[in-house]
Amino acid sequence: RKEVEQDPGPFNVPEGATVAFNCTYSNSASQSFFWYRQDCRKEPKLLMSVYSSGNEDGRFTAQLNRASQYISLLIRDSKLSDSATYLCVVNALDTGRRALTFGSGTRLQVQP
Amino acid sequence: DTGVSQNPRHKITKRGQNVTFRCDPISEHNRLYWYRQTLGQGPEFLTYFQNEAQLEKSRLLSDRFSAERPKGSFSTLEIQRTEQGDSAMYLCASSLGLAGTQETQYFGPGTRLLVL
Numbered sequence: 001r002k003e004v005e006q007d008p009g010p011f012n013v014p015e016g017a018t019v020a021f022n023c024t025y026s027n028s029a030s031q032s033f034f035w036y037r038q039d040c041r042k043e044p045k046l047l048m049s050v051y052s053s054g055n056e057d058g059r060f061t062a063q064l065n066r067a068s069q070y071i072s073l074l075i076r077d078s079k080l081s082d083s084a085t086y087l088c089v090v091n092a093l094d095t096g097r098r099a100l101t102f103g104s105g106t107r108l109q110v111q112p
Numbered sequence: 113d114t115g116v117s118q119n120p121r122h123k124i125t126k127r128g129q130n131v132t133f134r135c136d137p138i139s140e141h142n143r144l145y146w147y148r149q150t151l152g153q154g155p156e157f158l159t160y161f162q163n164e165a166q167l168e169k170s171r172l173l174s175d176r177f178s179a180e181r182p183k184g185s186f187s188t189l190e191i192q193r194t195e196q197g198d199s200a201m202y203l204c205a206s207s208l209g210l211a212g213t214q215e216t217q218y219f220g221p222g223t224r225l226l227v228l
Contacts, residue, residue, distance in 0.1 A: 004154075032214055043203060043219040044155065087154050091215075098209070099145060099168060100217060102154030 003027055006088050006103035014111055017078045021106045023071045023088030030101075032091040033064055035073050037084045038105065044087055047073075078110045114138060116220035118204050124226045125194055132190045133223045137206030144187050145205040145217060146179055148172065155203050161187060162209065194227045201225075 006023045013019050025033075033050035048055065050062040050071055061074040071088055085105040091098070117136045125131050137144050143162050147155035158177070160168040163184040173179075176194075181187040191198055201224050205217040 008152075043221050045219070046216055049214060049216075089154075098143065098160055098215070099157035099170070100147075100155075100205075101157070104152065104154050 001026055002103070003101045004088055004090055004103035006086075006106045008104055008106060010107040010109050012109045012111060013078055015078055015080060017110075018074065018076045019078055019108060020075075021073045021086055021088075021108075023073075023103055023106075025069050025071070025088075025090045025101075027090065027092045027101075028069060029092045030069075030090040033062075033071050034089040034091075034100070035060075035062060035071075036087040036089055036102075038087055039084050044102075047086070075108075078108075080110050080112060083108055083110045116204055116206050116218055118202075118220040118223050120223055121221060122224045122226075124228065126228050127194060127196060129194055130190065130192045131194060131225065132188055133202055133204075133225075135187045135189070135204030135206075135220055137185070137187070137204070138208075138218060141206035141208050141218075142184070143207045143209045143215070143217075144181055145207075146187070146189050147203040147205065147219075149201045149203055149222070150199075158189075158202075191225075194225075196227045199225055199227045 035047040036044040037047045038044045054063045059076045063072045088103040146158040149155040161181040176192045201222045203222045204220045207217045
C-alpha cells in the first residue's frame with residue numbers, strides 16, 4: 001500500500017465548477033500536510049499547507065481529518081489556469097525523516 | 113532569479129556512462145533535498161543534506177548514486193554506470209529549517225535524464 005494515495009483522475013470540469021480532491025495517508029505519525037501543484041513538465045510548487053482546523057486561500061480550501069487520515073482540497077469557481085496535477089504531500093517529522101512523501105497526483109483539466 | 117536552480121536541464125546519455133547534476137539552492141537555505149520523479153508518479157525522496165552533512169538516504173539510492181554538498185551550498189548528484197531505469201526527472205529542493213517552524217521545500221526546475 002502506498003503511503004499517500006490519491007485518485008489519479010483526470011477530473012474534467014467546466015470553468016466555474018467546484019471540484020474536490022481527496023487523499024489518504026497511511027502513516028499516523030505524519031505531522032505536516034501540503035498540497036503542491038505541478039504543471040506539465042514543470043517542478044512542483046507549493047499551493048498551500050493544510051492545518052488541523054482547515055484553511056482557505058482564495059478559491060482553495062484544504063481540510064485535514066487526522067482520525068481518518070484523510071486530506072481534501074476544494075477548488076471553487078475553477079479557472080482554465082487551474083488545469084494541472086495536484087499532489088498531496090505529507091511529512092512524518094517525529095520519525096526523524098524530513099523528506100516529503102508525495103502521492104501520485106490528481107490531474108485536473110478545466111474546460112472552457 | 114533567486115529560486116533553486118539546476119543544471120543541466122536536460123541530459124541524454126548512453127547506458128553505462130556516468131552523469132553529474134548540479135543544484136544551487138536558495139541562498140541561506142540550510143537544507144537541500146534530491147528527489148526523483150518518473151512519469152505519472154509523484155516525486156520520490158533520494159537524499160537530504162543539512163548544511164554539508166548528508167543526514168538521510170533512501171533505499172532508492174543505490175551504490176551507483178552519490179551526492180555531495182561540500183561547502184553547504186550547491187550540491188551534486190552523480191549516477192555511475194547509468195541504466196535505462198535511471199531515466200527520470202531529478203528534482204532538487206531547498207528549505208530553511210528553523211526550530212519550531214513549519215518547513216517549506218522549494219523545488220528547482222529539475223534535470224530530465226534520458227538513458228538510451
